[in-house]
Amino acid sequence: MAMIERQFSGSEHSRARSDTGEREVSTDTGYRAFYAGGFEFRRDEYFARISWPDGSHMMPIDAFLRALMRDVAWGFFYGVVNFDGVFGTLNHYGEVTMFAGRFNEAYRKEGRDHEERFQSAALMAVFQRILSDWTNQGYDPFAAPMETGLPWGCKNGSNIAAIGRGRVTAKRMVGLPGDTPMRSDQTGFPVNRQFADVPQDRPVVESEPGFEHEVSAFNLFAYLSRSDVTWNPSVCSVVGESLFCPTSEEFVLPIEHGNDRVEWFLQLSDEILWDVKDKETGRPRARVLQRAGDIACMPADIRHQGYSTKRSMLLVWENGSPAIPGMIARGEAPVVPVKF
Numbered sequence: 001m002a003m004i005e006r007q008f009s010g011s012e013h014s015r016a017r018s019d020t021g022e023r024e025v026s027t028d029t030g031y032r033a034f035y036a037g038g039f040e041f042r043r044d045e046y047f048a049r050i051s052w053p054d055g056s057h058m059m060p061i062d063a064f065l066r067a068l069m070r071d072v073a074w075g076f077f078y079g080v081v082n083f084d085g086v087f088g089t090l091n092h093y094g095e096v097t098m099f100a101g102r103f104n105e106a107y108r109k110e111g112r113d114h115e116e117r118f119q120s121a122a123l124m125a126v127f128q129r130i131l132s133d134w135t136n137q138g139y140d141p142f143a144a145p146m147e148t149g150l151p152w153g154c155k156n157g158s159n160i161a162a163i164g165r166g167r168v169t170a171k172r173m174v175g176l177p178g179d180t181p182m183r184s185d186q187t188g189f190p191v192n193r194q195f196a197d198v199p200q201d202r203p204v205v206e207s208e209p210g211f212e213h214e215v216s217a218f219n220l221f222a223y224l225s226r227s228d229v230t231w232n233p234s235v236c237s238v239v240g241e242s243l244f245c246p247t248s249e250e251f252v253l254p255i256e257h258g259n260d261r262v263e264w265f266l267q268l269s270d271e272i273l274w275d276v277k278d279k280e281t282g283r284p285r286a287r288v289l290q291r292a293g294d295i296a297c298m299p300a301d302i303r304h305q306g307y308s309t310k311r312s313m314l315l316v317w318e319n320g321s322p323a324i325p326g327m328i329a330r331g332e333a334p335v336v337p338v339k340f
């Protein structure tokens with residue numbers, strides 16, 4: 001709770017930093033180094049190396065790039081994006097805290113945690129440059145590990161097309177005239193190898209004469225079966241503050257997401273095993289196996305990471321109201337959807 005209160009108290013953090021940028025290119029590996037405030041980022045053949053005035057941390061480069069890709073693509077997302085048990089970002093929506101050890105019980109207990117607050121645009125700019133410089137030709141941090149090349153070694157080209165994917169944004173009900181030209185069930189990608197059994201038929205829509213341009217339907221399963229990315233929820237419907245975000249999942253969710261509101265998971269196909277930990281300390285709280293048709297609600301005071309061997313489909317349902325994190329912090333809203 002203390003974290004959330006600080007998150008929304010605002011005034012004490014009015015001097016968010018914007019000093020981010022590039023350092024030299026390594027003559028050994030060809031990768032550029034970067035900085036954001038007191039944090040410094042370097043990569044070598046196998047690892048991302050992160051340092052700050054009083055400490056340092058390292059991550060395997062594949063795990064770092066997969067996490068960085070999501071943090072960039074999701075605009076720092078809701079709440080906390082833990083790259084691992086030490087490093088990550090906390091979104092204040094316009095400003096963002098980058099931290100080391102902030103949500104790690106041992107770091108906190110010993111006073112070794114470090115955090116700096118940034119203007120979101122400034123940190124996003126340097127994150128994008130790190131992602132661009134450190135992603136080699138043939139490696140796609142959005143793809144399942146068996147569907148992409150390897151991230152290791154010295155600098156070897158780039159993969160701007162993969163890391164620069166833009167979201168397809170519908171202008172009105174998907175499939176209706178005037179919507180984005182790419183039909184929802186024809187994403188331009190083939191059906192994924194693990195979704196070969198997903199029917200590709202389209203719903204039959206019989207509209208009254210005169211309403212042909214106002215009634216539509218599409219096959220969401222067919223759409224998801226053609227996704228070329230993993231662990232990348234897309235908003236598929238917005239009703240008030242209610243956001244439906246379907247996604248296809250394979251291997252490991254690249255981050256441990258620390259929620260700032262309750263979040264519903266509806267498993268549409270196959271299964272995902274979730275590790276659920278305390279949001280503040282990282283202490284284990286639960287393991288949840290969700291099979292097709294199962295619905296779970298992740299509380300607002302946890303972090304979660306999922307594992308999916310067989311590519312699966314998940315629908316994430318959130319209340320996107322910006323008021324909710326503050327309501328939870330003030331005790332006006334519970335951290336669970338219902339109390340029995």
Ligand SMILES: [Fe+2]
Pocket residue numbers: 257258259263298304
């Ligand atoms: Fe979450």
